[in-house]
Amino acid sequence: MSQLRPHLKQAKFIEQVRYQMKEGYQLAFLELEGQAVAVAGFRISTCLASGKFLYIDDLIVDELKRSQGYGQQLFQWLIEYAKNHDCEHLSLDSGVQRFAAHRFYLMERMNITSHHFGIQL
Numbered sequence: 001m002s003q004l005r006p007h008l009k010q011a012k013f014i015e016q017v018r019y020q021m022k023e024g025y026q027l028a029f030l031e032l033e034g035q036a037v038a039v040a041g042f043r044i045s046t047c048l049a050s051g052k053f054l055y056i057d058d059l060i061v062d063e064l065k066r067s068q069g070y071g072q073q074l075f076q077w078l079i080e081y082a083k084n085h086d087c088e089h090l091s092l093d094s095g096v097q098r099f100a101a102h103r104f105y106l107m108e109r110m111n112i113t114s115h116h117f118g119i120q121l
Helices: 010-021 070-084 099-107
Strands: 026-032 035-047 051-061 089-092
Touching: 010 035, 026 070, 035 070, 051 070, 070 089, 070 099
Parallel strands: 051 089
Antiparallel strands: 026 035, 035 051
8 A cells, every 4th residue: 555655654554544444444455475465445435426336545556466467356356345235336536647557447447437626725
């Protein structure tokens, strides 16, 4: 996860995850030989636009283990988890600079369905 969120120090990361877990955030990971090779942070929520959905906050495969199918395995697990929890949609946001991630999402049959806008406060 530190490869995706390098700005968070370990102590702050643990504190932040615990806080988010109170709001439904969950972590899932794929392990190989005692090491996490892919990690996902996600939550289930409901909104007027999408109904019940699984939102992926964080999805990362170790940079030394990419293109070996681990991301696809974890992504498929997330889809099954969403279906098993009666979600109507699965969605995520991805930074505009993350071209390799975008290729992965498109290969996994995701559609670009909106633009996400933000403002720093």
